Amino acid sequence: MTIEKQEAYLKNWINQDETAEAMLPLIGHLYRDRGVNINVYGQSLVNQTVIGVLNAHQFAQQVLESQLSVLDTFPILQALSRLDLSPCRVDIGKLTVRFRAQGNGTPLEDFVRQELMPVNKGKNALLKEPQDVVLYGFGRVGRLLARLLIEKTGGGDKLRLRAIVVRKGSDEDLMKRASLLERDSVHGPFNAVITLDKEENAIIANGNMVRLIYANSPDGIDYTQYGIHNAIVIDNTGKWRDRAGLGLHLQSQGVAKVILTAPGKGDIPNIVFGINHHEVNGDETIYSAASCTTNAVVPVLKAVNDRFGVVNGHLETCHSYTNDQNLIDNYHKGDRRGRAAALNMVLTSTGAAQAVAKALPELAGKLTGNAIRVPVPNVSLAVVNLTLAKETSVSELNDHLRDTALHSPLQNQIAFVNSPELVSSDFIGSRHAGVVDSLATIVTGNRCVLYVWYDNEFGYASQVVRLLQKIAGLELPVIPA
Structure with missing residues (x-):
């Protein structure tokens, strides 16, 4: 046998x-x-x-x-x-x-x-011409956005990554930038064939020629001299977060719209794709993709609120350390963040609880939040502690979240897992905004605690690309609906 x-x-x-x-x-x-x-x-x-x-x-x-x-x-x-x-x-x-x-x-x-x-009606183009995209900044999120955009080139008739804008670091700048795109200590090697065109100061990745443009400010670049027109610029530097600062991009020739990969200030629309992307319209020129934590928790909160109602709650994030923190103890203008990131859990703050209300106004004033930076380089965990308007059970709550992850319009935002052996590194590369760890769900009457994992780099970059596609007018029909 x-x-x-x-x-x-x-x-x-x-x-x-x-x-x-x-x-x-x-x-x-x-x-x-x-x-x-x-x-x-x-x-x-x-x-x-x-x-x-x-x-x-x-x-x-x-x-x-x-x-x-x-x-x-x-x-x-x-x-x-x-x-x-x-x-x-x-x-x-x-x-x-x-x-x-x-x-x-x-x-x-x-x-x-x-x-x-x-x-079933024959091939047609969704856009009259390919949408030019420019990355302003080439850090952690910028390089993952480049990977995603190159991966999604397809036949070249949709999104086209045309340029990356950075400050020149050295005479070997082009080679070093290409190397960082090709190799990543967290996400592994990029599934691409990469060469360099030094004459054009460009990275060639899977046939995509992406120019490296050097500039010290967003408003002094003539993109049209590189054949770039009506571009959507994705600012992933985080340096400018209000309309005045991000509006500098619009002063450069060849730029039509701007996306910020951080929470926007003032009247800038903060979009969590899947939740309030209907607010994207032809008149607005600047959008924020909110934060990675906001993108992770808002879809789950909406799913829970729609079914059970949320009276109030607390959001605690165990967030991987970021490049903003120090490698070893040194001066930092922020409280506690001067201590060595890879050696300490660092208590800090998060604006995600307040940011939820920008995407889900019905939860305004109902949530508090805090954060702990933990010694891992990527993947974070949101612990969502809620008081519900009605009593439920672990099985009922999990069944609802599983159904939402599999069959609802939020299927690209929420994933659902049920393995007792999963740890943070297992979620590296997840393209969902957040992943519900169903075996950790706790329910007592009308109180529940949900554990939501999220790749705060790759999952967030995937949400940014979804927003980019929406702004560009790339909305693919989904079968089955």
Whole structure:
């Protein structure tokens, strides 16, 4: 019996491995030639390896608590690859589950054609011309934004990263910037082929020529001399956070709009994508993507408030240390932040509790907050302690959050896990704004405590890109809705 099991396991693995391998060219063709993004319960399969495809299915299977493998989804993928699709985002995991439940003997080809009918109308461009994007600053978030934008180039008809603006550091500046893009101690090597064009002072990444422009201020650059027009500038320096400061970008030739990767001050719209992105309009020229913590907790708070009501609560974040802190003890203008970041837990403040109200006005004045900087370089944890308007239970609350993560419009913001062995480093690279750790959920009557992990670098950068796409007019139809 043991030998029979061994052979069965190996045979099943070989079958799945071969199937996942056969899926890759179909996924690549649909993405590059049609602008179709294939995913499985929110896990993108674009630019994935065979193991990446298999792991995406495994993750979905664990959350669904039911069988879902590449053997199930491959026929769906084959069927939709034979359609004449326009740009869209297709979840072949959800289509598979829906076919099981609602197929009722319908041939799979007919079912897929019916589900994809809204986008089965031939290739078309979502934009009249590619949207130029400029990164102002090239720190932690800036480099991850570059990775994401290069990864999403596709056929080159959507977002185009055209330039990165920095202050020149040395004669080897171009090489050093490219090296930091290519290698990262936290996120690992970038899945890209990178070369340099020294004549153009440009980094060539997967065919994208990204110029390095040197400047000391946002308002003295003529982007048009580099062929850049109507660009959206993403300011990830954090140096300017009000309308007057960020408005300097708009004085440069070739700039149309600005996104700040930090909480904005004054009347600047603070957008948490998935919550208040409907506030994006054609008249506004400056937006803030709020903070990483605000993006992590607001979607979860909305999900809980919509179902159970939030009377009040406290938000405590265990936040990874940042470049603002000192490596060893030294002077710092902020309280406590002068102490060695990698050796201490540092009690500090967070504006996330107050910032929640900018995206969810119904929670204004209901939350307090604080933060502890902890000795890890990335991935943070929000502990959300709430008093609810009605009593609930662990199972009811978790079931609601699981359903929200899998089937609601917040599926790209909220992820849901149920493993007893997960720790902070397991969430490095998560593209969700926050991940609910369901096994840590505590409920007593109308009191609950939720634990929400978030990659404060990559997850946040993913939210910034979603906001960028919205501002650029890149809203892909989602199938199934």
